[in-house]
Amino acid sequence: MDTVIRTENITHTYSPGTPFEHVALRGIDFEARCGEYVGIIGRTGSGKSTFIQHLNGLLKPLSGRVLLDGNDIHASKEATRAARFRVGLVFQFPEYQLFEETVYADIAFGPKNMKLTPEETEERVFEAARFVGLRPEELKKSPFELSGGTKRRAAIAGVIAMRPEVLILDEPTAGLDPRGRDELLDNIDSYHRERGATVIVVTHSMEEAARRAGRIAVFEDGKIVMSGTPTEIFRNGPELERMGLGMPKAALIAERVRGLGVPLGRDIYTLEAVRDALISLRKGGGGDAT
Amino acid sequence: MLRDITLGQYFPGKTVVHRLDPRTKLVMTIVYIVALFLAESWSSYALMALLLIGMIGVSRINAGTILRGLKPIVVIIIITAVLNVFFTRGEVIFELWIFKLTREGLITAAKMTLRLIMLITGTFLLTYTTSPIALTDGIEALLSPLKKIRFPAHELAMMMSIALRFVPILIEETNKIMAAQASRGADFETGGIVKRAKALLPILVPLFISAFRRADELAEAMESRCYHGGEGRTRMKKLGMKARDFVTLAVGAAAVAAVVLVNFLP
Numbered sequence: 001m002d003t004v005i006r007t008e009n010i011t012h013t014y015s016p017g018t019p020f021e022h023v024a025l026r027g028i029d030f031e032a033r034c035g036e037y038v039g040i041i042g043r044t045g046s047g048k049s050t051f052i053q054h055l056n057g058l059l060k061p062l063s064g065r066v067l068l069d070g071n072d073i074h075a076s077k078e079a080t081r082a083a084r085f086r087v088g089l090v091f092q093f094p095e096y097q098l099f100e101e102t103v104y105a106d107i108a109f110g111p112k113n114m115k116l117t118p119e120e121t122e123e124r125v126f127e128a129a130r131f132v133g134l135r136p137e138e139l140k141k142s143p144f145e146l147s148g149g150t151k152r153r154a155a156i157a158g159v160i161a162m163r164p165e166v167l168i169l170d171e172p173t174a175g176l177d178p179r180g181r182d183e184l185l186d187n188i189d190s191y192h193r194e195r196g197a198t199v200i201v202v203t204h205s206m207e208e209a210a211r212r213a214g215r216i217a218v219f220e221d222g223k224i225v226m227s228g229t230p231t232e233i234f235r236n237g238p239e240l241e242r243m244g245l246g247m248p249k250a251a252l253i254a255e256r257v258r259g260l261g262v263p264l265g266r267d268i269y270t271l272e273a274v275r276d277a278l279i280s281l282r283k284g285g286g287g288d289a290t
Numbered sequence: 291m292l293r294d295i296t297l298g299q300y301f302p303g304k305t306v307v308h309r310l311d312p313r314t315k316l317v318m319t320i321v322y323i324v325a326l327f328l329a330e331s332w333s334s335y336a337l338m339a340l341l342l343i344g345m346i347g348v349s350r351i352n353a354g355t356i357l358r359g360l361k362p363i364v365v366i367i368i369i370t371a372v373l374n375v376f377f378t379r380g381e382v383i384f385e386l387w388i389f390k391l392t393r394e395g396l397i398t399a400a401k402m403t404l405r406l407i408m409l410i411t412g413t414f415l416l417t418y419t420t421s422p423i424a425l426t427d428g429i430e431a432l433l434s435p436l437k438k439i440r441f442p443a444h445e446l447a448m449m450m451s452i453a454l455r456f457v458p459i460l461i462e463e464t465n466k467i468m469a470a471q472a473s474r475g476a477d478f479e480t481g482g483i484v485k486r487a488k489a490l491l492p493i494l495v496p497l498f499i500s501a502f503r504r505a506d507e508l509a510e511a512m513e514s515r516c517y518h519g520g521e522g523r524t525r526m527k528k529l530g531m532k533a534r535d536f537v538t539l540a541v542g543a544a545a546v547a548a549v550v551l552v553n554f555l556p
């Protein structure tokens with residue numbers, strides 16, 4: 001698979017030269033391949049949000065480069081602007097950025113800025129609404145009448161309507177109820193699958209990371225300290241604990257079950273894997289989940 | 291973007307200036323401003339500048355911060371200077387079409403510019419070295435004699451402290467909203483004045499909504515802690531004048547006297 005976006009040793013300092021100077025990124029090498037689903041985990045303040053704002057050129061690195069298809073996104077103003085549309089960024093609590101009179105108009109804001117025709121804009125709005133599970137009658141409402149979870153979906157649709165090749169979401173499920181969380185992540189999965197888009201999700205939930213991501217990058221103190229498949233990452237349980245991150249609940253369940261003398265096998269980090277392992281044990285199969 | 295605005299911002303520190311009683315600093319700032327308007331001769335200007343630079347030095351505020359604080363008012367300074375240069379009558383030294391450049395104009399413009407810069411820097415020095423809470427405590431204390439004539443000193447001080455407290459929060463919020471809209475391709479930098487004004491809508495609507503939400507939350511939080519205005523309210527931290535405050539006030543009074551006297555020098 002081809003690399004779609006890559007950073008080369010980027011660093012970032014907030015308010016340089018003032019008493020509030022703060023080094024947020026200390027040299028990040030990162031790449032995401034076309035169609036990949038990357039989870040980003042790390043404690044609050046580790047630089048995740050700062051990092052993802054570099055990927056669509058909102059923040060400019062103090063040193064290092066951000067490459068989209070091999071081209072520096074800060075090469076020219078046009079390149080930066082183009083990157084905005086190709087790399088869609090959904091901020092944390094995106095519902096606070098809604099402003100239009102109707103949900104429809106708000107979702108259409110991005111496509112309009114792209115100078116698409118009215119027909120194309122309309123198509124994109126309906127497509128985005130479908131991806132996030134908004135009903136057509138909700139499009140006519142004012143965004144401020146919607147419930148919290150629906151507002152959030154409307155805001156995410158506003159980014160999806162630009163059909164970004166790379167969709168980045170900063171803690172999209174923060175503050176949602178369990179069902180809202182699952183539905184939202186399923187929506188994102190379907191965008192990932194159907195459009196073949198690259199998805200990067202910042203999350204505090206080890207369960208979400210283990211279950212959804214193909215690869216996980218772990219941030220600590222402005223650096224990526226680990227990167228790999230969920231299995232590779234969660235094999236370092238103690239290391240993650242030290243960073244204050246912990247393990248998925250399923251791994252703890254598996255550990256308890258093993259403690260009861262059931263030969264459950266290694267590398268079980270999702271509830272589905274626990275279930276499959278137990279079923280295959282009952283059928284008299286081997287210990288491994290796979 | 292908005293990150294250059296340092297207006298009303300406090301830079302914590304432990305210098306003597308930081309530790310002065312807020313009332314002293316308030317009075318000194320007012321005295322300084324009055325003195326600025328009394329100053330006429332170049333030597334009195336020099337004295338005022340010297341005082342200011344000395345205070346900046348003692349309070350360890352770096353020059354970059356001061357310059358950044360002045361940036362938002364550069365336009366005002368330039369307009370004032372230009373108006374003064376061309377519209378002051380006197381000895382003409384250069385003439386173009388209807389514009390006459392006069393010697394007196396140049397001098398007035400230079401003095402006006404200096405005066406503005408010192409005025410702004412002087413007041414910034416107050417907010418840079420005084421926490422918003424201390425500042426409003428000071429204002430309330432200075433205004434409290436007026437409570438006798440039903441002047442709402444407490445309410446005024448509370449409103450100011452809340453406003454000051456919210457400036458950095460609203461700036462941060464504005465930056466966040468701008469970043470979010472820029473991610474959807476909003477463009478705040480190109481186009482004519484109408485287009486730019488229109489481009490502000492996606493920022494202002496969410497900003498107002500969030501300001502109202504915050505105001506609501508704050509009111510609720512204050513009420514749930516039984517806030518009911520200034521009546522009968524006691525303070526955890528009492529203001530107290532120390533020796534350094536009296537020294538500062540004495541030096542300030544001497545400085546103003548000096549400025550007035552020096553005015554008689556060229």
Ligand SMILES: Nc1ncnc2c1ncn2[C@@H]1O[C@H](COP(=O)(O)OP(=O)(O)O)[C@@H](O)[C@H]1O
Pocket residue numbers: 014015022023024042043044045046047048049050051
């Ligand atoms: N606008 C800003 N100005 C100054 N410091 C900031 C700003 N945004 C974030 N920081 C600081 O940078 C560090 C990284 O923040 P952030 O990228 O938001 O981390 P995360 O998303 O992992 O919680 C934190 O210590 C934070 O306080």
Ligand SMILES: [Mg+2]
Pocket residue numbers: 045048049050092170
């Ligand atoms: Mg964050």
